[in-house]
Structure formats: structure tokens, C-alpha cells
Amino acid sequence: MTRFANFCAGPASMPTAVLERARDEMLNWQGLGASVMEISHRGSHYTQLAEQTEANLRQLMNISDDYAVLFLQGGAALQFSAVVLNLLNNGTADYLLTGAWSQKAYQEAKRYETLGLGKINLVATGGEAGFVDVPDRSQWQLDDAASYFHYCPNETIHGVQMFQVPQVDAPIVADMSSCILSEPIDVNKFAMIYAGAQKNIGPAGLTLVIIRKDLLDRASAYCPAVMNYQNQLDNGSMMNTPATYAWYLAGLVFEWLLEQGGVEAIAKINHAKAKTLYDAIDGSDFYSNKVNPAYRSIMNVPFQLADDALDKVFLAESEQAGLLNLKGHRVVGGMRASIYNAITLEQVQALTAFMAEFERKYG
Numbered sequence: 505m506t507r508f509a510n511f512c513a514g515p516a517s518m519p520t521a522v523l524e525r526a527r528d529e530m531l532n533w534q535g536l537g538a539s540v541m542e543i544s545h546r547g548s549h550y551t552q553l554a555e556q557t558e559a560n561l562r563q564l565m566n567i568s569d570d571y572a573v574l575f576l577q578g579g580a581a582l583q584f585s586a587v588v589l590n591l592l593n594n595g596t597a598d599y600l601l602t603g604a605w606s607q608k609a610y611q612e613a614k615r616y617e618t619l620g621l622g623k624i625n626l627v628a629t630g631g632e633a634g635f636v637d638v639p640d641r642s643q644w645q646l647d648d649a650a651s652y653f654h655y656c657p658n659e660t661i662h663g664v665q666m667f668q669v670p671q672v673d674a675p676i677v678a679d680m681s682s683c684i685l686s687e688p689i690d691v692n693k694f695a696m697i698y699a700g701a702q703k704n705i706g707p708a709g710l711t712l713v714i715i716r717k718d719l720l721d722r723a724s725a726y727c728p729a730v731m732n733y734q735n736q737l738d739n740g741s742m743m744n745t746p747a748t749y750a751w752y753l754a755g756l757v758f759e760w761l762l763e764q765g766g767v768e769a770i771a772k773i774n775h776a777k778a779k780t781l782y783d784a785i786d787g788s789d790f791y792s793n794k795v796n797p798a799y800r801s802i803m804n805v806p807f808q809l810a811d812d813a814l815d816k817v818f819l820a821e822s823e824q825a826g827l828l829n830l831k832g833h834r835v836v837g838g839m840r841a842s843i844y845n846a847i848t849l850e851q852v853q854a855l856t857a858f859m860a861e862f863e864r865k866y867g
């Protein structure tokens with residue numbers, strides 16, 4: 505069996521050990537004579553799995569009882585609306601734009617302003633410079649009484665990461681789809697965290713929401729029942745049928761992460777992986793990364809070749825070398841290596857060795 509190094513931005517590589525365990529448990533889960541995807545989500549076996557999965561996530565991220573943890577569907581993109589419908593409360597919301605995803609969240613929120621549900625305030629945007637930097641704090645236009653402040657700590661497409669939580673008065677809402685569980689964070693600094701699962705948690709179909717319970721009382725009457733956080737909390741994230749198999753796989757990933765030594769341990773590896781790759785890029789005249797070094801993502805590394813006519817050759821030869829999905833997002837071009845938790849340091853070293861050889865041949 506051959507598994508290649510898969511640098512896909514999402515759905516992304518999963519730990520091989522997790523997939524092997526899922527394979528072994530596929531036909532007969534816990535002696536039930538059925539797969540976990542074929543049983544009732546309301547039965548005692550699945551309920552126990554759900555509880556254990558939440559407990560493991562709480563342990564990994566050090567989440568206190570002040571927060572609800574929800575296992576929802578609809579992807580991070582549905583949260584762009586859910587955040588507004590649950591938290592705007594006819595007030596004003598601040599949006600900081602540091603890349604394509606925070607921009608999309610902002611655009612979606614703006615639709616509700618048009619519908620008269622409140623105001624959506626643009627704090628600042630790095631868009632004019634092409635999202636290679638975070639707008640300077642002195643230029644931020646914050647609303648004094650904002651219902652919440654929304655930002656994206658790791659911009660998956662542009663490779664821009666904010667390592668410090670912004671110092672703002674409003675409750676902070678963060679789209680952590682591509683950086684959750686990659687390094688320790690202080691959950692208490694956030695009002696809400698959300699993440700689509702398919703980058704660092706598991707397969708697509710599951711969306712994680714972590715929200716401070718005192719914020720659950722302000723949903724709009726327009727908020728659909730399945731999107732209403734209080735309602736989902738009251739129903740154990742099972743108001744309707746949840747994404748049971750994706751939830752199960754997320755649980756296996758959390759167990760795997762605990763076995764690796766938790767988020768602290770994986771963060772050390774993640775920083776070593778990122779350093780290996782950025783050193784290779786900075787140490788050559790052939791490869792480049794345009795992001796301000798202070799904000800370079802440790803999860804998603806876009807890079808350009810000196811001559812983009814070589815992009816196709818690079819992609820073909822890297823694929824032959826067992827290095828998959830390095831094509832950059834179309835809005836940025838060039839290459840992008842997504843190096844989430846499941847990617848090993850050895851796989852990143854295989855990539856940098858290939859890059860050096862490619863430069864020697866064509867540079």
C-alpha cells in the first residue's frame with residue numbers, strides 16, 4: 505500500500521493510523537455487528553462516543569465549562585451566516601479582513617445589513633496590498649459598542665496568520681478552520697471559535713463551534729432552528745441527524761492527537777515543519793513567499809517559482825515524486841503546501857529536497 509505526501513488545503517491529509525483504525529472498525533463497530541455510520545445517533549453507544557469526543561476536545565484545547573461545544577454541519581461557510589444571526593442582535597459587528605476567507609465572511613454578513621438586521625463595519629482590509637500583510641493596528645476603525653469582532657487567525661488561501669489575539673473590547677469571533685489544534689491557544693480570549701473539520705480535524709461534513717454560554721441569548725428571530733446555538737446546545741448537537749461518521753472520525757483524530765502528546769507536542773512539530781519549508785524558500789533565489797515574515801502561516805505556505813512557465817512542470821514532477829496537491833489557489837497562483845497536523849516533518853523534508861533538486865535542474 506502506498507500513501508503519498510498529500511499537501512491538499514482541504515479536504516486534507518488524515519493521520520494514517522486514524523484511517524487504519526477506521527478501516528478495522530468499519531464493518532463491526534464495538535461488537536454491534538454494524539458500522540458506526542449505520543446506527544442511531546440517539547442510542548447509548550453513539551451518545552457515549554459523542555460525549556467522549558467532546559471531553560477529549562475539551563482536554564486538548566483546555567475548554568472550560570463556560571463554553572458550549574457544538575458538532576454541526578454546513579461547513580465554516582454556513583457559520584458566516586450563523587454568527588450574524590446568533591450574535592449581531594441589531595447592533596454593529598466589526599470585521600477585520602486579512603485574506604479571502606475573512607473577506608467572504610464579511611461579504612456574507614453584509615447581506616444581513618441590507619436586510620436591516622444591524623450594521624457590518626469594515627475594520628480594515630489588507631486586500632489592496634494583495635493580502636500579504638495584516639493592516640497596521642493604528643489604522644483599524646473599531647466600533648466602540650460592537651456586538652462582536654470577527655477575524656480569521658489563519659488565512660488558508662493567502663497564507664497569512666495572526667499569532668496574537670487582537671486586543672479589542674468587543675467579544676472576539678474567530679474562524680479557525682485551518683489552524684485549530686495546530687498550536688496552543690487561550691480559548692478564554694475568545695467569545696466564539698468555529699472551524700470546518702476538513703483541514704485539521706477530520707473529513708468534510710462536520711463543523712465545530714465553541715461558544716461562551718452567556719452569548720447564547722441573543723439570536724435573531726430569523727435564525728433557522730438548526731443554526732441556533734442555544735437550540736443545538738439544548739439538543740446535544742442532535743436537533744436533527746448529525747454527521748455521525750465525520751463526528752466519529754474527528755473523535756479518532758482527537759484520540760490520536762492526545763497520543764501524540766496533545767497540542768503542545770504537535771505545535772513543536774508544526775513550527776519545525778514550517779521553518780524547514782520557509783528556510784528552503786528564503787535560502788533560494790528561485791522560490792519566494794510574499795507574506796510579511798511576521799505573519800507567515802505555519803499551516804498553509806504559498807510560494808512562487810521564479811518563472812511561472814515552470815509551474816506545470818513543477819506540479820507534474822512533484823506528483824511523480826509522490827508529493828500531491830501542491831497547486832496554489834487560483835487567486836494567488838503558484839504553489840501552496842498545506843502542512844496540517846497529519847503532515848509529518850519527513851514529508852516536508854521530502855518536499856524541500858524535491859524543491860532543491862528542481863531548482864538545480866531548471867533554476
Ligand SMILES: *Cc1c(COP(=O)(O)O)cnc(C)c1O
Binds near residue numbers: 579580
Ligand atoms: C476552508 C475554509 C473555509 C470554508 O470551509 P467550508 O467548510 O468549505 O465552508 C472557511 N474559512 C477558512 C479559514 C477555511 O480554511
